[in-house]
Amino acid sequence: MNTVLTSLLVIFFAFAILFIIFKSNGPGVGKGTGRSIKRGASSHVNIDGSDKKKYATIELASAAAARQGAREHSNFAAYRCSQCNGFHVGHTR
Numbered sequence: 001m002n003t004v005l006t007s008l009l010v011i012f013f014a015f016a017i018l019f020i021i022f023k024s025n026g027p028g029v030g031k032g033t034g035r036s037i038k039r040g041a042s043s044h045v046n047i048d049g050s051d052k053k054k055y056a057t058i059e060l061a062s063a064a065a066a067r068q069g070a071r072e073h074s075n076f077a078a079y080r081c082s083q084c085n086g087f088h089v090g091h092t093r
């Protein structure tokens, strides 16, 4: 009886671990640029590989982030890009 229970637990945990791995590494089920910041703190490109819009100052980028956030009812943040030394806007969630 105990071995059956143990086997069931092992199977359960195996599935749980597989599920966690799939969730973290699985194909992007996705929201377009939603993953851009997660790909790197200072991503220079969009999820499709095209260059992100570049802003000359953090003020311009922040204003754009606020506008985009209001339009899409979501959170956007401005950040400095280490690749082009400009500023980009990225989705924060």
Ligand SMILES: [Zn+2]
Binding pocket: 043, 044, 054, 081, 082, 083, 084, 085, 086, 088
């Ligand atoms: Zn850049």
